[in-house]
Amino acid sequence: MGRSPEALLRRLSVRQRMTAIIALLLLPLAVLSAVSMMVLNEQEMAFRDSVEESVHGLLPLTTLEHYLQQALVDELLAESHDSVPDFAGLTQNVDNSFSSIQLGANAKDVPKQVIDDAQKAWVQARPSIRRLVEQVHARHVSGATASANTRIELERAIQDVSSARASLAGVLRARYEHAAAQRSRQLHWLMWSWLITLAVAAVLIVIFLRSLLRPLQALTQAARHIEEGQAGVRVDVDGRDELAVLAECFNRMTASWETTQGHLQTEAIKDPLTGVLNRRGILSQLDAELDLHRLRQQPLSVLAMDLDRFKFINDHYGHSTGDRALTWVATTMRGLLREHDHLGRHGGDEFIAVLPNTSHAAALEIAARIGQLVREGAAREAAYPEITIGVATAPDDGDLAASLLEAADARLYTQKKHRHAGSPASATSPPTQ
Known part of the structure; x- marks a missing residue:
C-alpha cells in the first residue's frame, strides 16, 4: 500500500523539507524566467528586423515609384497645350479689371491707395510672366516627339516598379504573418508553462504546509484534551522529523504525568x-x-x-x-x-x-x-x-x-x-x- 506524499515528506526533517521545497520552487521558476526573457528578447529582435526589412525593402521602391509618377505627370503637363495659359486673354482680362476699378474709384468700399498698390504690383510682374510662358511654348514645339517616347518609357518603368513593390510586399507580409503566428505560439507556450509551474508550486506548498501543520494541530488538540482533564491522550507518531520526535516526547511526558497523577490521587484518598x-x-x-x-x-x-x-x-x-x-x-x-x-x-x-x-x-x-x-x-x-x-x-x-x-x-x-x-x-x- 503506497504512502501519501505527506507521509513521505514526514520521513525528512523540517530543514530538509524546507531546502527541498525551496529548490523545487526556485529552480523551475528561475529556468522559466530565463527562457521567458530569451523568448521575449528574440521576439523583440525579430520584430525589429521585420520592421527594418520592410522599411529598407519597400521604401526605396515606393519612393522610386513616386518619383516616376511625378515625372510622368510633369511630362504630361509639358506636352499638353492646355496646360499653357492664354497669356493675351489673361493679361487683357486683368487690365480690363483694373480699368473698371479705376472708373469706379469714387466708391467708398475700397480705398484708392490699395487699388493703386495692386496695379503697380501687376505692372511689375507682367514682363516676367510673359517670358516664362514664352519659354514653355518654345519647349513644347521643339520636343513633342521626344516627350511621347519619354512618357511611354516612364509608364513602363512605373508598371515594373509597382509590380516589384507588390511582389515584395506580399513576401514581407507572408513572412510577418508567419513570425506573428510563431510569436503567438511561443507566448501561449510560456503562459501555459507559467500556469503549470505555479499550479505545481501551489500543490507542493500545500503538501509541505500540511506536513507541518497537521502534527502541530494534533499536538494542540491533545494538549487541550489534557487541559480538560481527559486521560489516555496520545498523539499518533508518523515520520522521522522533529515533529515526530516532539510527539514521542509528548506521549512519554503524558504517560509520566498520568502515572504521577494516579499516584498523587491514590495518596490523596x-x-x-x-x-x-x-x-x-x-x-x-x-x-x-x-x-x-x-x-x-x-x-x-x-x-x-x-x-x-x-x-x-x-x-x-x-x-x-x-x-x-x-x-x-x-x-x-x-x-x-x-x-x-x-x-x-x-x-x-x-x-x-x-x-x-x-x-x-x-x-x-x-x-x-x-x-x-x-x-x-x-x-x-x-x-x-x-x-x-x-x-x-x-x-x-x-x-x-x-x-x-x-x-x-x-x-x-x-x-x-x-x-x-x-x-x-x-x-x-x-x-x-
Missing part, C-alpha cells in the same frame, strides 16, 4: 498504612453513594467502627505492633465486605464502611460477622484489638453524610456504654433507636 481509603476518600465515596441513593431510591447503610484496647496495645506492645494490629483489622474487614462496598480509616483507630444498596437488617448482619471475626482474632492474639460497630441507614436516619455518621456514632457509643457497664450487648446487637 488512601491510607498509606492500611491501604484502605483515608478520611477524605471515604467521605467522598459516601457523598457519591448518597447522590446515587437519591437518584435510585435504594437503601444505603453506614458502619461506624471503633477499635477497643488499641491504646493499651500501643502503650504495652509499641506503635509498630499497633500498626500491625490496624493493618490486620483493615484486611479482615476488607475480606468480609463486598466488592462494591467502601472501607476507609476515619481517624486513628476509627473506620467507616459505606454499604450501597444495603438495608438496615443486612448491615447489621455484616456488622455482626465483622465483630465476630475480629473477636476471634483478638482471642488468639493478645496484640489484636476488639471492635465496636454502630449502624445507620438512609433514608431512615437521614440522607446526608453528617446525619448518617452522627446516627452511626451515637449507636457506636451506646454499644460502648453497654459494654463498659457489663451489659451482654455486643456489636451484633441491634442498635438503640
Whole structure:
C-alpha cells in the first residue's frame, strides 16, 4: 500500500523539507524566467528586423515609384497645350479689371491707395510672366516627339516598379504573418508553462504546509484534551522529523504525568498504612453513594467502627505492633465486605464502611460477622484489638453524610456504654433507636 506524499515528506526533517521545497520552487521558476526573457528578447529582435526589412525593402521602391509618377505627370503637363495659359486673354482680362476699378474709384468700399498698390504690383510682374510662358511654348514645339517616347518609357518603368513593390510586399507580409503566428505560439507556450509551474508550486506548498501543520494541530488538540482533564491522550507518531520526535516526547511526558497523577490521587484518598481509603476518600465515596441513593431510591447503610484496647496495645506492645494490629483489622474487614462496598480509616483507630444498596437488617448482619471475626482474632492474639460497630441507614436516619455518621456514632457509643457497664450487648446487637 503506497504512502501519501505527506507521509513521505514526514520521513525528512523540517530543514530538509524546507531546502527541498525551496529548490523545487526556485529552480523551475528561475529556468522559466530565463527562457521567458530569451523568448521575449528574440521576439523583440525579430520584430525589429521585420520592421527594418520592410522599411529598407519597400521604401526605396515606393519612393522610386513616386518619383516616376511625378515625372510622368510633369511630362504630361509639358506636352499638353492646355496646360499653357492664354497669356493675351489673361493679361487683357486683368487690365480690363483694373480699368473698371479705376472708373469706379469714387466708391467708398475700397480705398484708392490699395487699388493703386495692386496695379503697380501687376505692372511689375507682367514682363516676367510673359517670358516664362514664352519659354514653355518654345519647349513644347521643339520636343513633342521626344516627350511621347519619354512618357511611354516612364509608364513602363512605373508598371515594373509597382509590380516589384507588390511582389515584395506580399513576401514581407507572408513572412510577418508567419513570425506573428510563431510569436503567438511561443507566448501561449510560456503562459501555459507559467500556469503549470505555479499550479505545481501551489500543490507542493500545500503538501509541505500540511506536513507541518497537521502534527502541530494534533499536538494542540491533545494538549487541550489534557487541559480538560481527559486521560489516555496520545498523539499518533508518523515520520522521522522533529515533529515526530516532539510527539514521542509528548506521549512519554503524558504517560509520566498520568502515572504521577494516579499516584498523587491514590495518596490523596488512601491510607498509606492500611491501604484502605483515608478520611477524605471515604467521605467522598459516601457523598457519591448518597447522590446515587437519591437518584435510585435504594437503601444505603453506614458502619461506624471503633477499635477497643488499641491504646493499651500501643502503650504495652509499641506503635509498630499497633500498626500491625490496624493493618490486620483493615484486611479482615476488607475480606468480609463486598466488592462494591467502601472501607476507609476515619481517624486513628476509627473506620467507616459505606454499604450501597444495603438495608438496615443486612448491615447489621455484616456488622455482626465483622465483630465476630475480629473477636476471634483478638482471642488468639493478645496484640489484636476488639471492635465496636454502630449502624445507620438512609433514608431512615437521614440522607446526608453528617446525619448518617452522627446516627452511626451515637449507636457506636451506646454499644460502648453497654459494654463498659457489663451489659451482654455486643456489636451484633441491634442498635438503640
